Amino acid sequence: MTQARIGLIGLGTMGAALALNIAEKGFPIAVWNRTTEVTRRFHAEAGALAERVIPTESLADLVAAIAPPRAIILMVPAGQAVDDQIAALAPLLDPEDLVIDAGNANFHDTNRRAAAGLPMRFLGMGVSGGEEGARHGPAIMGGGARADWDRVAPIMEAIAARAEDGTPCATWMGEAGAGHFVKTVHNGIEYADMQMIAEIYGLMRDGMAMPAPGIGETFATWNQGPLKSYLIEISAAVSRAADPLTGAPMLDVILDAAGQKGTGRWTAIEAQHLAAPIPVIDAAVMARNVSARVTERKAGEARFGAGPQPLDLALTELEAALIAGKILCYAQGFAMIEAAGRAFGWQLDLPGIARVWRAGCIIRSAMLNDMAAALAEDPSRNLVLAPFFAQRLEATIPALRRVVATALLNGHGVPALAAGLGWFDLMRTGRGTANMIQAQRDFFGAHGFDRLDGQDSHHGPWGKTS
Known part of the structure; x- marks a missing residue:
């Protein structure tokens, strides 16, 4: 019997799609699901790929079906379910076997x-692209x-999306939770991008x-x-x-109530x-939370009157405002x-992260090529200060200012x-207003402050009495 190159636990929507992707790329894969009937049905419906799918009906069978040193992908709900699955696998695995949590873990x-100090090797892996990405090429x-x-990179690079230059959108981000952290920020940017499009x-x-x-x-x-991006593309499709x-x-x-899974x-x-x-x-997360309060929003409309009024704006201004907003959002994320x-x-390789996001993931965008180039020039420089994006902001911020002011x-x-x-x-203001906050903090809590003239006195006169 052919032994699998890799195993996968959890044949829900994402797990099933990822397993078929792996099989399609030529890697025999053993699969197991808590409900045996799901495993059997998955294998029966795999079509021509079934010959590279090894269905198993117990964890022991799954482990036995994989060539050592083994690698097993977990596609189970984040949190306790992952811990439970690791505990169930522990007695069956060797120290050099590898468990890969590919869910939306914190x-x-x-x-x-x-x-x-788990009794096996452990890898956290962020996977973006939804069901379609998992099946045909996600960002990893x-x-x-x-x-x-490096042990599993040949498989991950084979199943990942490809950027226009042919580079696989899969790479190592760093130690421990680095991969899941980068995926979390990806999802935060996704929230913001979607919210700005909705606005x-x-x-x-x-x-x-x-x-x-x-x-x-x-x-x-x-x-x-x-x-040009996946989110604008699908916004056109859903609108039509x-x-x-x-x-x-x-x-x-x-119904205008947006769901969320917490990332x-x-x-x-x-x-x-x-x-x-x-x-x-932050604003995008807040807006999703408000959207769920349908009854309260209707009560607010009844009390304060229908809000939105006609606008005198050009479509070119809206486009420019969205360009500016997107740059600002990504700059904050990086x-x-x-x-x-x-x-x-x-x-963390910031230009490498931008390159991984160029294809397969939900926030894939033509801008990411230029972002990768700007971050490669100086990863420590905020993206808004990179010459290419500074110039683009100079051209689009006036429209964003007019759109926001007119809307409000x-x-x-x-x-x-x-x-x-x-x-x-705030970012373009050399001298802001935090001096007032520092004075207030010193007044009520003697927290002190730094002086512009470099003098040694770090407290104000407000504590003195005449």
């Missing part, structure tokens, strides 16, 4: 597992010991009275320029789609620990990754776009 859990972000990544959609729909198909055509046009039940635009029959919230929480400002992502590298001692004056909520603009204005 990187702190991955750090904990990496440091726990590995984290753990480099030697463990622009809202301005077209509610402020410019554009029907959904017309909005779709606009997105399709923008997808031929600097905004019709509901098969009513014939109405599909968008017009969907955007993890990004926002971790950014606070790292003192890394990511206001566009700055957060750089801060994490310093905090956790990871040698007319009752349109654009929290992510506004947050990006606010951050940009």
Whole structure:
């Protein structure tokens, strides 16, 4: 019997797609699912790929089916389920066997597992691209010991998406939870990118009275320029789609309450620990939370009146505003990754991360080529200061400013776009207003402050009495 090159546990949507991808690339794979019938059905429906899929009905059978030293991918829910699966495998595996958590894990859990002295090797791996990406080519972000990544890299690079230059979008990010951390920030950027697109959609729909198909055509046009990306592409598609039940635009029959699985919230929480400002992502997480409060929002509309008013904006201004917002968002995300590298001692390759995101993942975008080039010039420099993006911001910030101001004056909520603009204005202000905060802190808590003139006095006169 042919032994598998790799194993996989968990044949849900993502696990099944990833297993078929691995088999299609020529690697025999053993699979196991907690429900045996799922395993049998998966094998039966694998078609021509079934000859490279080895279905197993117990963990012991799975382990026996894989050539040692073994590698087993876990595609199970994040959290306790991963710990339980590792515990169940432990008595069956040798010390050099490798368990790979490829789910949406919190990187702190991955750090904990990496440091726990497990009786086997352990790798954390971020996988982005949804079901379609898992099946035909995701972006893969590995984290753990480099030697463990190198063992499975030939398989991961084979199944990964390819950038336009042919480079596989799969690489090692760093030790322990680095891969899952980078995937978390990817998801935070995804939240923000989607929110900004939704805000622009809202301005077209509610402020410019554009029907959904017309909005779709606009997105399709923008997808031929600097905004070319997967999210703009699918925004065009969903805007132009019709509901098969009513014939109405599909968008017009969907409840405006956005779901979330928590990775955007993890990004926002971790950014606070790292003192890394990511206001566009923060705003996107907030907006999703508000969207779920449908009853309260309706009560607010009844009390305060219908908000959005007509807008006098050009589509070219909306496009430029979205370009600026996207640059600001990604700049914040990469700055957060750089801060994490310093905090956790990871040698994170920022241009390499940008290159991995060029294909396969949800935030894939034409801009990432230029971002990779800018980060390669100086990884420690904020992306907004790179000459290419500084020039692009100079050309698009006026439109972002006009779009945000006009939207707010007319009752349109654009929290992510506004947050990006606010951050940009703070970042371009050499002398801000935090001196007032430092004076207040010294007044009520004697916290002290630094003086502009370098004098030794670090407290104000407010504590003195005449």
